Amino acid sequence: MTARTIAMFLLVLLLILLTGFLQSWNTALYILNMGLVSAIMALGLNAQWGFAGLFNVGVMGFVALGGLAAVLVSEPPVPEAWAAGGPRLLLALGTGLATIALVVAVHKRIGKRWLRIATTVILACLGFALYRMLFDPARDAIEAVDPATTGFLGGLGLPVLIAWPVGGLFAAGAAWIIGKTALGLRSDYLAIATLGISEIIISILRNEDWLARGVKNVVGIPRPVPYEIDLQQDPGFAGTAAGLGLDPVTASTLYVKLLYAGLFAIVLVALVVLSQLALNAPWGRMMRAIRDNETAAAAMGKDVTRRHLQVFILGSAVCGLAGAMMTTLDGQLTPGTYQPLRFTFLVWVMVIVGGSGNTLGGVLGGFLVFFLWVQVEPLGQALMQVLTLPLPDGALKGHLLESAAQMRLLTMGVVMLLVLRFAPRGLLPER
């Protein structure tokens, strides 16, 4: 760790502390927690882009899959919905999967081209029809069960912490499918394919109400930490809070946020240590060799596509893990709020600004860029207030003040372009 690294992380600490003193400690801890989550997302993307040179423009999809895992693992099951159509739905999904497997198997076996195409198409159509025949009534039955509060199958009712690795697994599964199709082709094909899968994952989350209630949102996901209201009623806690000179309400929210920060920090530190170990091991040297010169690495007998697939899956799994953590922190899954600019391209800004190829660089970028993301809005408002002071009240002034909220995207773009131009290796360059 160089002096520069230490200085940069001290700067982050300073910024968060300043937020605490000048604005509020709740905001400061929010930035800290989301900064930790963002750092983990940036770590995942950094593994793909920084260590292997792979384009993943679908971070949002993997993050959302992590969020789905949080719902499916920790929400209590809805017995009425299961009774209404659970087994039928599973049967339908099984049919769908079996069709795909059958089509792939048949496609591999038949040698004659026209026969292969004909059988594949016919099998796919038949399978799809059967799937819809089983699926549609089951879905309608499930969604009809008390749609205002449930209308979905619910989850397994397990502790939410289990959802974190499961979120990683979900994302890894999706990454495997994408990697298998798009890796080994032109590098930008992977970009478009990931863009596509992330849009589809979000569409599924928005529209499949039986799965996670769609845009009706799942709220009140069980927590790994105590609830504020319980803390406030606990006389011991209230006593301690009073001893520190805080009222119990503020103290409880801060305490809960600190607990989350602790949990997230453990995950982040573990991931950083693991990836540093991996990078210093022969595996890391091999990955860098492949990134810097694929042809030479292939000539040395390295299976480039296979290694790419491996690191692509690992990176996506880390993004899925971060997504599950974020949904746990929010306590709700809101598919309507997943926007590619926020969850895919902002993570790109983090990696580029922090330093692609440098583990700690990505982490730094996660904190700094998220800090900026939160603070640009009030700063932009304040700036616009000052700039529009001489203007008379009217439509133009109103429009300008209103649009100041949109300043953050512009700022992110300018920051990214400036870093790319003047410090292309980021704030913490790869050694």
Added chain:
Amino acid sequence: MDLLNALVALTNFVIVPATAYGAQLALGALGVTLTVAVLRFTNVAHGDTMAFGTMVTILATWGLQSLGISAGPLPTALIALPVGIAVTAWLLLATDRMVYRFYRRNRASSAILLIVSIGVMFVMNGIVRLVIGVDEQRFDDGARFLVSARDFKEMTGLDEGLAIRSSQAITLVTALTVMVALFWFLNRTRSGKSMRAFADNRDLALLSGIDPDRVVRITWVLVAALATIAGTLYGLDKSFKPFTYFQLLLPIFAAAIVGGLGSPVGAIVGGFIIAFSEVGLTYAWKKVLGYTLPAGLAPDGLVQLLGTEYKNAVSFLILVLVLLIKPTGLFRGTST
């Protein structure tokens, strides 16, 4: 008679909308494919370039409307279009000057340029949101229908109506004109030929005395024109909302890849393939089947293969199929 009804219903709900949408996608994909062929990178900011061009056109339309100028039965936006193209071309040239030129001179890889275009996308998106906001805007005026469903029914005596909105007809006419002009430019003019030479083999083109900066400038102007026209036509046909323009990125790229990145003909074919599959798979076929099948066999359900929410899944599926079966696309394009 039933067969005719089925045909009219099919035309009304599938062929006409898909043709208009396909033309819009084709124009967008042409812009993407030109960037890939000449500038050698995948421009993620293309959707937002379309949004920017449309926004300028909308502002110009409002300006013309407030002056009392209109194009009669045609939408005013058509008169405003040159303003939109000019401002967008200026923006792209300025962006090239301030951002892309540095990387081109350094011979940066296409990967770096793709990332740079992410930054450009943020900035353009920010500008659009700052200027016009995130809300939906409608700016179509003039005659709404070329053929309305009721007139058609009265004229032919069929049960099914056929409606052709003027925006759809305008889309098709404009797109055809633009495509013919583009191919004429690429194949017949000196500048177009130097562009193609530059795309084919950059070093050889430089040796033969082609001015690279000029080629790049021409390309950006063409991209600006294509993006603005595609965006405006889409906005006239549906409505303008900055976010939907970002989402057009996926079908547009799918179209360009299906046709073969870097191939203009491929981009057009790809645009129509994507549009027809998207509309065909998300259309509820109940009506058409009801007319064509014998009475006993008519389906009960909607016979909709995919919900309309999943229309982006269609472009993705086609994209995956092409990547698996023929990664170079239908028409072999350039490679970066």
